[in-house]
Amino acid sequence: MLGSLRLGKFFGIDVYVHATFWLLPLFVFLSGSFSGNASGAAFDVLVLFGVFGCIVLHEVGHALAARYYRIGTRDITLYPIGGVARLERMPERPLQEIVVALAGPAVNLVIAGGLLAGLLVGNSVIPQSFSRSGLDLVDVFVIQLLVANIGLLLFNLLPAFPMDGGRVLRAVLGFGMSRVQATRVAVGVGTVVAVGFGLVGLFGIPPLGISGGNLSLILVAVVVYLLGHGELAGVQAADARQWLQRAHADGFEATTRTTQAGSRGDRFTGWMWDPVRRVWGQWQDGVLVREVAVM
Ligand SMILES: [Zn+2]
Numbered sequence: 001m002l003g004s005l006r007l008g009k010f011f012g013i014d015v016y017v018h019a020t021f022w023l024l025p026l027f028v029f030l031s032g033s034f035s036g037n038a039s040g041a042a043f044d045v046l047v048l049f050g051v052f053g054c055i056v057l058h059e060v061g062h063a064l065a066a067r068y069y070r071i072g073t074r075d076i077t078l079y080p081i082g083g084v085a086r087l088e089r090m091p092e093r094p095l096q097e098i099v100v101a102l103a104g105p106a107v108n109l110v111i112a113g114g115l116l117a118g119l120l121v122g123n124s125v126i127p128q129s130f131s132r133s134g135l136d137l138v139d140v141f142v143i144q145l146l147v148a149n150i151g152l153l154l155f156n157l158l159p160a161f162p163m164d165g166g167r168v169l170r171a172v173l174g175f176g177m178s179r180v181q182a183t184r185v186a187v188g189v190g191t192v193v194a195v196g197f198g199l200v201g202l203f204g205i206p207p208l209g210i211s212g213g214n215l216s217l218i219l220v221a222v223v224v225y226l227l228g229h230g231e232l233a234g235v236q237a238a239d240a241r242q243w244l245q246r247a248h249a250d251g252f253e254a255t256t257r258t259t260q261a262g263s264r265g266d267r268f269t270g271w272m273w274d275p276v277r278r279v280w281g282q283w284q285d286g287v288l289v290r291e292v293a294v295m
Helices: 019-034 038-068 093-124 137-156 162-176 179-203 215-249
Strands: 005-010 011-017 074-081 082-087 270-274 280-283 287-295
Touching: 005 038, 011 038, 019 038, 019 074, 038 074, 038 082, 038 093, 093 137, 093 162, 162 179, 179 215, 215 270, 215 280, 215 287
Parallel strands: 011 074
Antiparallel strands: 005 011, 074 082, 270 280, 280 287
């Protein structure tokens, strides 16, 4: 990938750092340094790298769960707003999608549990770290990493398709409706959540002391919106291809007739292409019974 740095292979999967990623540690370091605390800023950058290490493990969790279902992972790439594991395909069975989606947050849960255990055991074995004035740097590092992992766990479980929680929602809906319908509903819910992210990112939540102007949250909102609608288009297109193949097999005559005012009046049966709305319409005796979008 252009401008990406290859970190190495984890479990046989190439892990890359996207060129834009470095803006984040740079921003953290500079904003800390400008406030006059260079060593504090360096520590914050160290915590940031630790958090992104956990994000890599989160993505590896998705990849290994997918591998269990014989789905390969092309690569894992780190961006300033998080990581992406590019699976060769998405599992279409709802239960498989739920397992793959939950595998990432499950890794954060395990890491958080491990860090908490380490903190408790470490401080009971070496009680002098409590008796010192305040916590030592290792404790602060571990606590910040612990909080970050709980944050990653909860944030990823929000129903903002295509984030993990949104995938779980789509899969659960898939038990009771078609994949296209389930995706449409999940993307709708995800859009509402994305608008919420955008508003919180812009204006904050003053009563809770959350300040606005949060650029990364605004970016997440935009990415959730774009990727969600992109994936919906992909699912609709795949569904349309399947329907058209089935329609041909069923003996329907696919046609490129355009839907003009007059043609709606006859008792046409078959598929008709609407070039303006870019949808295939299935007509039965002059009645439009189904529309499928092809992107
Ligand atoms: Zn995830």
